[in-house]
Amino acid sequence: MTDEPRRRRADARRNVDALLEAARTVFATSGVDAPAKEITDLAGVGVGTLxxxxxxRADLVKAVVETGIDAVADAGxxxxxxxxxxxxxxxWVRRFAELLATKRGLASALHSGDAAFAGLPGYFxxxxxxxxxxLLDAGRADGSIRDDVAAEDVLHAITQLCRPVPGRDPDYHHxxxxxxxxxxxxxxxTSPATAA
Structure with missing residues (x-):
């Protein structure tokens, strides 16, 4: 194998990483419907590369969501x-909430019925x-976290709490x-002395 195909693959990977990073930034500030040129300019690549x-667009949104989910999962x-x-x-929950709350228009896009997003709930x-x-098991083991809530319950609750509320900024969700x-x-x- 020559160095040329390897170099092309490395360049392609760098371009994808730059596009995903730029898309994350643009989606957070301008929403998921921002112009493609805004994303490519920030990534330093041409629109053709995108x-x-x-x-x-759904392919890019899905990739941004999946890499965000991966980063939160890997932080655990x-x-x-x-x-x-x-x-x-x-x-960890704050990171998860940040992922959900900072992508303007993401919830609408994900619930648009686009087939590209069909696998995201399972991936999530x-x-x-x-x-x-x-994380919950560690807290239960040391007695700091209640033991009557499952991980899926917490995920769904945080997801609902981070849904956009008209007139509220992300600090409200936090x-x-x-x-x-x-x-x-x-x-x-509580000790008996405190309870009295």
């Missing part, structure tokens, strides 16, 4: 290793469910999610 890798083990269980869970649960289960996460914590036992 359409070669992502022939339909690192957070578990670096923080006590309740704090690791809190930080398959990638995020196990990561969240590990506050509501923080209240929810506080509700996942097991209250510290």
């Amino acid at each position: 359409y070669r890798h992502f022939p339909q 083990p690192h957070l578990c290793a670096a923080y006590p269980p309740a704090e690791a869970l809190d930080r 649960v398959a990638r995020l469910g196990p990561a969240l289960t590990v 506050r509501i999610v923080a209240v929810f996460v506080d509700g996942l914590r097991r209250p510290a036992p």
Whole structure:
């Protein structure tokens, strides 16, 4: 095998990575319907390169969503290793909420009926469910997290809490999610002296 095909593959991978990063940024500021040129200008590639890798807008949106889901899922083990269980869970949920809340127009696009998005709910649960289960189990093991909530329940609850609310900015969602996460914590036992 010559170096030329390898170089082409490496260039193509760099272009895809640049397009995904640019799309993430543009979707967060201008929404998922932003002009293709805004994305390609930021990525430093031509519009033809965008359409070669992502022939339909839905292909790009799906790829951005999947890479975002992957990043949140992959953060789980690192957070578990670096923080006590309740704090690791809190930080992970904040990342997940950030993924959901910062993509303007994403919810509408995903619920548009486009066949390109049909597999995303399964991908979402398959990638995020196990990561969240590990975080919840660690919190249950040390007694800091309640034991009557499943990972899928938490995923669905956070997803609902991050749905766009007219007239509210992303900080609103962060506050509501923080209240929810506080509700996942097991209250510290009160001593008889405090209870009296």
